[in-house]
Amino acid sequence: MNVEIVNTGSELLLGRVLNTHQQWLCRRFSDLGHEVVRQVTVADTAGAIRQAIQEALGRADLVVTTGGLGPTSDDFTREEVAGLLGCKLVANAAIHHHIEEYFAKRKRPRPARTSVEELVPEGAQIFLNSHGTAPGLALCVNPNLFALSRKPAWLVMLPGPPRELHPMFNESVAPFLHRHFPQEAFACLTLRSAGVGESKVQERIEEPLHQLVCEGLVVGYCARPGAVDVRLVARGGQAGPLVQEAARIVQELLGPSLYGRDDDELEDIVVTQLRHRKQTLALAESCTGGLLAHRITNIPGASEVFRGCAVTYANAAKSRLLGVDDGLMVSKGAVSEETARAMATGAQALFSTNYALSITGVAGPAGGTLATPVGTVFMALASPNGVSVHHYLNAWDRQTFKAVTTFQALDLLRKALT
Amino acid sequence: MNVEIVNTGSELLLGRVLNTHQQWLCRRFSDLGHEVVRQVTVADTAGAIRQAIQEALGRADLVVTTGGLGPTSDDFTREEVAGLLGCKLVANAAIHHHIEEYFAKRKRPRPARTSVEELVPEGAQIFLNSHGTAPGLALCVNPNLFALSRKPAWLVMLPGPPRELHPMFNESVAPFLHRHFPQEAFACLTLRSAGVGESKVQERIEEPLHQLVCEGLVVGYCARPGAVDVRLVARGGQAGPLVQEAARIVQELLGPSLYGRDDDELEDIVVTQLRHRKQTLALAESCTGGLLAHRITNIPGASEVFRGCAVTYANAAKSRLLGVDDGLMVSKGAVSEETARAMATGAQALFSTNYALSITGVAGPAGGTLATPVGTVFMALASPNGVSVHHYLNAWDRQTFKAVTTFQALDLLRKALT
Numbered sequence: 001m002n003v004e005i006v007n008t009g010s011e012l013l014l015g016r017v018l019n020t021h022q023q024w025l026c027r028r029f030s031d032l033g034h035e036v037v038r039q040v041t042v043a044d045t046a047g048a049i050r051q052a053i054q055e056a057l058g059r060a061d062l063v064v065t066t067g068g069l070g071p072t073s074d075d076f077t078r079e080e081v082a083g084l085l086g087c088k089l090v091a092n093a094a095i096h097h098h099i100e101e102y103f104a105k106r107k108r109p110r111p112a113r114t115s116v117e118e119l120v121p122e123g124a125q126i127f128l129n130s131h132g133t134a135p136g137l138a139l140c141v142n143p144n145l146f147a148l149s150r151k152p153a154w155l156v157m158l159p160g161p162p163r164e165l166h167p168m169f170n171e172s173v174a175p176f177l178h179r180h181f182p183q184e185a186f187a188c189l190t191l192r193s194a195g196v197g198e199s200k201v202q203e204r205i206e207e208p209l210h211q212l213v214c215e216g217l218v219v220g221y222c223a224r225p226g227a228v229d230v231r232l233v234a235r236g237g238q239a240g241p242l243v244q245e246a247a248r249i250v251q252e253l254l255g256p257s258l259y260g261r262d263d264d265e266l267e268d269i270v271v272t273q274l275r276h277r278k279q280t281l282a283l284a285e286s287c288t289g290g291l292l293a294h295r296i297t298n299i300p301g302a303s304e305v306f307r308g309c310a311v312t313y314a315n316a317a318k319s320r321l322l323g324v325d326d327g328l329m330v331s332k333g334a335v336s337e338e339t340a341r342a343m344a345t346g347a348q349a350l351f352s353t354n355y356a357l358s359i360t361g362v363a364g365p366a367g368g369t370l371a372t373p374v375g376t377v378f379m380a381l382a383s384p385n386g387v388s389v390h391h392y393l394n395a396w397d398r399q400t401f402k403a404v405t406t407f408q409a410l411d412l413l414r415k416a417l418t
Numbered sequence: 419m420n421v422e423i424v425n426t427g428s429e430l431l432l433g434r435v436l437n438t439h440q441q442w443l444c445r446r447f448s449d450l451g452h453e454v455v456r457q458v459t460v461a462d463t464a465g466a467i468r469q470a471i472q473e474a475l476g477r478a479d480l481v482v483t484t485g486g487l488g489p490t491s492d493d494f495t496r497e498e499v500a501g502l503l504g505c506k507l508v509a510n511a512a513i514h515h516h517i518e519e520y521f522a523k524r525k526r527p528r529p530a531r532t533s534v535e536e537l538v539p540e541g542a543q544i545f546l547n548s549h550g551t552a553p554g555l556a557l558c559v560n561p562n563l564f565a566l567s568r569k570p571a572w573l574v575m576l577p578g579p580p581r582e583l584h585p586m587f588n589e590s591v592a593p594f595l596h597r598h599f600p601q602e603a604f605a606c607l608t609l610r611s612a613g614v615g616e617s618k619v620q621e622r623i624e625e626p627l628h629q630l631v632c633e634g635l636v637v638g639y640c641a642r643p644g645a646v647d648v649r650l651v652a653r654g655g656q657a658g659p660l661v662q663e664a665a666r667i668v669q670e671l672l673g674p675s676l677y678g679r680d681d682d683e684l685e686d687i688v689v690t691q692l693r694h695r696k697q698t699l700a701l702a703e704s705c706t707g708g709l710l711a712h713r714i715t716n717i718p719g720a721s722e723v724f725r726g727c728a729v730t731y732a733n734a735a736k737s738r739l740l741g742v743d744d745g746l747m748v749s750k751g752a753v754s755e756e757t758a759r760a761m762a763t764g765a766q767a768l769f770s771t772n773y774a775l776s777i778t779g780v781a782g783p784a785g786g787t788l789a790t791p792v793g794t795v796f797m798a799l800a801s802p803n804g805v806s807v808h809h810y811l812n813a814w815d816r817q818t819f820k821a822v823t824t825f826q827a828l829d830l831l832r833k834a835l836t
Contacts, residue, residue, distance in 0.1 A: 013453075013456075015443070022437055038460055040457065048455070199532060202490050222429050231428075231434065283729070285711075290712040294820070308728070308730045309729035310739070314726055317726035351732070393524065398718060400581050
């Protein structure tokens, strides 16, 4: 089955609002075993909406629209669909009852404009809106009647607000799909790697996965700074075993550079490991300026294992809080192996923790020298087994530098904990 | 001019990655006075990419593609465009030189696969990638030669990673647009306010702006937690004066709640003010876990004014680093006016700064009590003129809580500095 999504909304094409429907709907469809082959966004104008729906009905088995069902003057979808398919809009008693009840329950007068929400194209199935007033609508577009599509297609119209659309999809659209579309077996697994470039990852796994690709496996790559996701997808009866076998091969070849699956984040894994071991963590950050502490404290329950962080931007703070020797910073530099080491052991002592991670470096754009150019990073991990120091050159813009450097620090801690 | 955007990426249609290109590009185009009329996402397959580009070229004056220019096997855009337009792919010396230099600078061997990035459709303009290897490409599609479009159209191909695409757009695509497309007079100004709700903002300015709206001004609102942007837009000969007059009225009515224009961020304003005054800042964070320090240190030059931050998540850290009295935390609570005050004066003394900001609160989801429910925040500002303490209830999810709370803290400091 081919699914196409039509998002309507001028605010989307003016770039004032982020379109989150695309990801949310695509993910739900693929998890249910259906494939979205195209997504399009058009403005809230009658012509643009009608044209996009007409084109999509000419290709897809199922077209899903979002938005344009509300009561305001820029809501066109209902009228344009009726016009396009040549069917009448008729008042629906169930919707009338639902909207009356909606406002009565909230003790608010019903706005007159909501009456248009009771009108539906003749023959439409109705999905009542458990979190709002505008219903969802489903229409079977018969090629004999409408001559728009080569084959029978379904048109499903959903309201725009995410807090109305999400429950409506789960409560009504998923069962609707189950009734009308046989589900194809589908498997999707993302393996997340750190510290290896995109080309290198592909070089290592391409040839060994070749046989499985011939059998229907689809391999995708998604590179982020410092990390590469490998996506393994298959459809049909052998989907599960194919993806599992591919995952086994990738795990064997990329081994310790793989840190997680699907939506796993390094900070999640590190906090979970520390909680499991009942061990504690402290941080000492210079060039990353608190981002590492921010990432750790994004995880609910971090307070069980995370004691604190000394963000020592000034050298005076490094000596005062962490006891880094002033002479050492003068002789070796504030960005050096020795300073990183002293910051980590200083933080371990200051916060009385099992582990302490320190980072010192040059984020740029200014502050680089010949010996320590912009992007230079030293990080140290003080653990119950001693201290290790690591050196990187992360020559990125300031924000990417901070993201990549904290990612590397979290990966260092992950490897020590697993 | 009609612009269409074609986003390629199977990860987008599988719902594995959020498409942020749509909003970012649409916003930049509309700020430059051009209108995006359609955005489409297709999978990383040769056929889907070719079809989407072909259709878009048949309608638009400018088609922009994102993604599919990298070195891996699911990168098809370059080849499909050459095939569609019937032009050869030729190796380009400038790109070769750029990629060689890119890897040499990072002291990494150049992966063999990156050689495909040197190939460009014959006749293409090249935008070198200042943050990566794959270049952007621009091709003029002449209807006499290609018989695809009714009129001459431009096809601009940009790389997928946002940290490559954003600077390339600003450095190369914006000047390219300026050269090739006459710009309609267009003015757009966003005024950013903090601490006033969206309906309240609209109530105050709607009526006073009415006359200008009749003359063609378009007013838009964008609410974020804790903040509201007011967008003033006009087109045509009077665009500039209309928007300026509207801005004057809004400034008069919203006064001190306005903190900046367009993309100004509070952290920018605060760091600039401190640099200007040659004054220094320290922070003490508990529930925000380092995010405030992260935001301050995102600003280049922050090191001139920012000395450091004590992220004191555990109570023991609050007493050890900041000298907060243990008895006080027991009697008044770690989340209290008194603890916030002691944290701020402690940080001011520890880092020897003019200003110190402290935050203590309950981020949730767990940890709330009847007296201090989830969302409770106390923050204190120690300045040369004494200490002020402020109380908020920010009942949001954990990440929004951190964003809103640090925004309020920055706004507090802004008001003290201006």
